Amino acid sequence: MYPARIIPELARQGWQAHGLALEGSWVAESFVEAGITPLTVPSRGRALWRVGRILAYLKVHEIRVLHCHKSSDLRLGALLATLRPELRLFFTDHMGVTRPKKDPYHRWAYGRLTRLFSISETTRARNLRAFPLRPERIRRLYLGIDPSPYVAGLAADERRALRAELGVPEGAVAIGLPGRITPGKGQAVWVEALARLVEARPTLAWHGVLIGGLGAGEGSNEVFVAKLRERVAALGLTERVSFAGFRGDLPRCLAALDIVCVPSRNEAFGLTVIEAMAAARPVVGADSGAIPELLDATAGRLVAPEDPEAWAEALGELAADTAMQHRLGQAGRARVLAAFTLETHIRALVGEYAGEPAA
Template sequence: MHICLSDGWGGLEMYPGRIIPELKRQGWEPHGLALAGSAVAASLVEAGIEPMTVPTRGRALLQVGRVLAYLKRHDIGVLHCHKSSDLRLGALLATLRPKLKLFFTDHMGVTRAKKDLYHRWAYGRVTRLFAISDATRARNVAAFPLPVERIKRLYLGIDLEPYRPRLSEAEREALRRELGVPAASVAIGLPGRLTDGKGQELWVEALALLRERYPDLAWHGVVIGGLTAAEGSDEAYVAGLRAQVASLSLETRLHFAGFRRDLPRLFEALDIVCVPSRNEAFGLTVIEAMAAGKAVVGADSGAIPELIDATCGCLASPDAPEAWADAMAGLVRDPEQRQRLGQAAQRRAAERFELAAHVRALLEEYSQP
């Protein structure tokens, strides 16, 4: 059973729904526990299972008997939590039913020590903690009250098939027009939640420098991500970002696409993908762009340098808009380099970040005695 009692919507919340179809394909019977009415619950239904639901995180603890009965009825022996707050329930269930194996994926990258009495109890019930990058594993080892051998780096994976090109040239051009990209312009996209830390402000500043330093280049920026709190974004941050775009007179060079469910197709319309997140725990957007065969410019911080290097992408400091402007200018000028980097990135995604391989590694851990 995957437990994700979150009312938000981001990479962490998307994870159970992403892997459940592959768990089924590999012979397991997955179950889910989510908050009633949450996006997580809806994603589990879309993935093909009817999740058990609770009204609130607090009520989940009060309904521990109901959850235990469900586990017994379905002969569930593995629990997998995805938020640190879920471990309160997971550890309690593992305490009351000692044969349960309890797993936890740290999707966020812990930033402070968790070695007080409560955390020693909760993490003491964890069979294996999964870090999603080497960068986060180093922090996990320092922060969590667990022996290092119980903390394993397990990169995330994606289904590569949706990212293979499907659009005809006419369809691709129509999508580019929808995104406001003028004919013959290079489309530079930044997908992700619009919130502090994802680097959109730095990127907008870099676009202004790109226009100033390289006035001969034809390009158009596309911001992809929800514009409201209901879509997972920070509305105050969005308003500030729009004000920044206006103050730099970039309204005609930048399009806000909003939340889109057709991201694989949007990648087809883009030529360059930028991920300037300051301290990304993994970088799901990076591997999605790689799978789509795109030239990626990523921040040289957090886990992103584990995903791309100079052979399959570009790295720039999240504190240096000048470096981003120069990196984007080089790719705008050189379509052959964009193609070469994109093809290399696509090969690396297939070799290292394929969903079926991720799930096989996960199941090996689940199956350990």
């Protein structure tokens, strides 16, 4: 959903964006919600048959830049760039590939790229090994967010009501974990850490909040959700852990929490990390993937992703010290404003679109 997120900022900086999407897809709908009517095709295969129509669309609208965000879309992008060599073709790898892509097809497709963007140094290192491109054609470009919805504080009454809605008792430290509820996101280790926190600090008042869809339609693993609920009950944490479900108001929810956890084992970037930091929340994150690039000791704590004892220790330290929570939260928000805003991201992106040398 990245393209629709950046369209308003592209427009604000003077660029006119167009979209190409599958008919009836969420991506097509997101383009419309962002204010543009996309060109649509019934399938990726049919798009190849309609390449003449797409080329005509590019010519009529004087489009000079193509930007793909899925490797399955690059086949069409590379074909268009082959047929119209003046096009500048970009591809963002949002995951970080793990298998080499140096066969004849990939050499042809990726050879048409003006630039490949990696969303972290971690994924760039993987991409350098995987893609048939010279290092200078693979650039790290961090993602960014609009920090304005991530308020550093809520009105007292609003915060109290929202915390109650999330299941947080009065006076408890709210320890949240937002994100898709799937094995790779680390919720299982987090639950084990909370059980150890009870043992280590029996007098500490806290409440855990899982924020994320509970069904497959909302991106979560239903079997894993059920097992997680069973484990919470087995550990005697039913009254101390809430399953809040999907929330469309995540910025407000983050501001209602006291500590935000991101225990994902292999984040390609860590959008939740900078969202929590933008909300001035201290973060406890996994010391793996790209998270250490975003988070340091000035804004939170890094912990081994598979070590519940270490997680319990870090959570206990933060939960018992409100002054530290505030200090780390303010430092995190300042870091986001300095390095991870959507405006900063778009300025770097359009500089590449325009062919400007990297700073």
